[in-house]
Structure formats: structure tokens, C-alpha cells
Amino acid sequence: MGKKSRRPSRRNRHTLKSNGFGLTVTVGASPRMKSSGQPALDNELRLLRSSLLYADHVNLVAPSAAWMRTFSPLLDTDPEDPWRTIADLPAETLKRLGVEEVTPRQFSAAMRVLGARPVDDPLRQQAEALWRPAIIKIRQQAVEVFDSAEALELDMALDAGFVTLISDGSRLEDSTAEQVNWFRDRLTQALADPSSSVLLDQVTTEFLREAGGYADGLPAVADNRSRRTAVGAGLVERLPTFPDAPMSHILEAREELGEGRAAYREAVKELASKLQSSALDETLPSEIDELWHDAVRPKLEDLRKSATATRVGSETAKRLFTEGYGLPTLLVAVANFTDLAAALPTPAAAAAAAVRVAAAGAQEAFRARATVRRHDLVYLLDVNTKLSKKTAR
DSSP states (O other), rough: OOOOOOOOOOGGGOOOTTTTSEEEEEOOOOEEOOTSSEEEEEEHHHHHHHHHHTTSSEEEEOOHHHHHHHGGGGGGGTSHHHHHHHHHOOOHHHTTOOOOOSHHHHHHHHHHHHHHTTTTTTHHHHHHEEEHHHHHHHHHHHHHHHHHHHHHHHHHHHHHHHHHEEETTOOOTTTTHHHHHHHHHHHHHHHOTTTTTEEEEHHHHHHHHHHHSSSOOSOOHHHHHHHHHHHHHHHHHHHHHHHTHHHHHHHHHHTTTTHHHHHHHHHHHHHHHHHHOOOOOOHHHHHHHHHHIIIIIIHHHHHHHHHHHHHHHHHHHHHHHTTTTOOOHIIIIOOOOHHHHSSSSHHHHHHHHHHHHHHHHHHHHHHHHHHHHTTTHHHHHHHHHHHHHHHHO
């Protein structure tokens, strides 16, 4: 009692649309199962995390995530109060539980009527004997599934408001063929929307490639947008600090570095235009790998070294004014002429030389730092730094 409900909010049940969020990426993730038979969400979370650092909003088309989110209200069930428990379940959850012969509203009303009967009423006692053990079992299963680290990460992303879970028309009781068709139709709808881009996992990419309809590839606009998304999110995934970053750190970095995302996407346009593969080609991941190793990683390393060097200069300049460090000390720190002060004949001459050299060194340091900040890939450097600092906390 009093526990926060984990029911899906309305925003997570909307149909597929961009809703004016800016750049919307639709993530398509094929369902996968753990050895225990429970749905696995590692693939969905990986795609979500990188997309959140590239796009303004994410539409998630993922049968496993939709299934779990629909059943999450079962965590609130109470075997000691079966009537309120069942009556308060949302309609979509009741449908997934097999309520078909009557409407969910009629079913909930019937449960309330039973709950209003006297405790010694034979019909109520008979129904309790049926439902209480079932609720206990259902809740145990829900805890196993929804209290996992993966489920909590998914909830965190959905609750932040940057992700819309697409689940309209998806029903667990549908045949496998019907569910496959639902998955394909939602992705096809996204690819046909000129305002959205699509990011697919490897299995889903192969599924669309072989499902027909794209024998000649994607339309030009959809292909360009989706290829850019694959590059933009793919480079984020290859950052050293990304694989181990939890969702909370991803969301914090997204908020703190929001101003840099648009500039990064502009840089990705040029990078993606140099690739030969289309969005559905099986060679695209290997091209992104090559892009990362040959061009992006070396550039980020150069930027990191430049930023580190200029940071020494800027921090030393701050100390000059706040802590009163002597000018010869500033000379050594900024300009790195470790033996110049000792070579000068008098303290006065040393001070005069230090003023000139330190001023030139500080000016150069700030100029170099500004150059680093203007670089088109500095967003990746910032993301890696933010995630590194948060992971180390």
C-alpha cells in the first residue's frame, strides 16, 4: 500500500509519431529471451542509451519492452485484497491476462460486486479460493521479471519523458505471425515518416531486408536519415565509457550536454555521407567500425590531449588571480620553460620576463581551448568525459 504505481503512463501507449520533439529516432529491437524464459532487454537498453545521446526523442518499437510494461501493474497486486487488485488493473493488462468474453470494464465491475458481498458469502469465498493463489503466483512472477536491473533501467528511461513506448495494437494472445506483422508494420510506418529516423539492431535489419518491400533499398530520404542515425549512435556506443554507463548517467549527460547534440548531428551528416553502405546493408556496422578506428578515435585523442594541455593553462591563470601565485611560478606552469627563471640574472628581470611569457602562454592556451570547443566532434569527447566522471563517483 502506498507504493508508487508502475503502470505505464499514457505517453508510453501513444501511436507512432514524432510529436514535434525535434529529431525523433525510432528504435526497432527484436525480442530476445533469457535462458530462464524471461524477456531480455539488454539489446533494447543499448540502443536506447546511444539514441538518447544522439536524438531529441526516441520512439521504442520493441515487443519485449511492450510486454513487460503492460504487465508491470501486476507488481501492485495484493493477495489479501484480490477484489481491489483485479478491479484496478488497466484494461490492456486484463486483456493480456486473457479477459476476452466480457469487456475489461465489465470484468472489473463484476470483481467489485464480488468484493462487496459479505465475507462469508459462498460465491465470494469460492471466487477467493480461485483468485488468491493465482494472484500470489502472478505477483511472484512479476517480481522476478520487473524487479530486474534491466526493467528498472527501462522504467527510468520511460519515466524521464524522452522515450515513447509504442505498444498500440500489440497483443500477447495474437499468433506469432500476427505479432511479427505488427512489428514489421510499425517499423515500415516509421521508415515512411519523413520526420523520423530509424535505428535497428542487426536481427531487425536482416528481418526487414528479407521481409520484402525493400528489395531496391530504402527511399533516399529514409536511407540517409537512418544511416546518419546508425553512425551517430554507433560512434557513441564505441566510446570507452559507454558500455558500462547506467541509464541514470546517460540521462544526466544528455541533460547537461544538450546544447552540443545538434552540432554533433551536423558533423555526423558529413561522416555518414562518406560511407558506401546503405542503412539496411549488412556491411554498415563494419564501415562504422572502420570510421571509428581510422578517423574518429584518433581525432578524439588529439582533442583530449589539446583539452588537457589548455586546461593546465586556464586553471593556472585562474590561480594567478585567486591565490596570488608568483609570476615565475606561472611562467613554469603555463609556458613549461622550467629553467628560464634560474637563468635570469635578477629577480626584477625574472618578473618582467615572466609577465611577457606567461601572458603569451595564457593567451595561446585560451585560444587553443576555444579551437577545441569549436571542433565538430567535441560532443563525443564531452560525453565520454561526463560518463567517466559519473562512473568514477
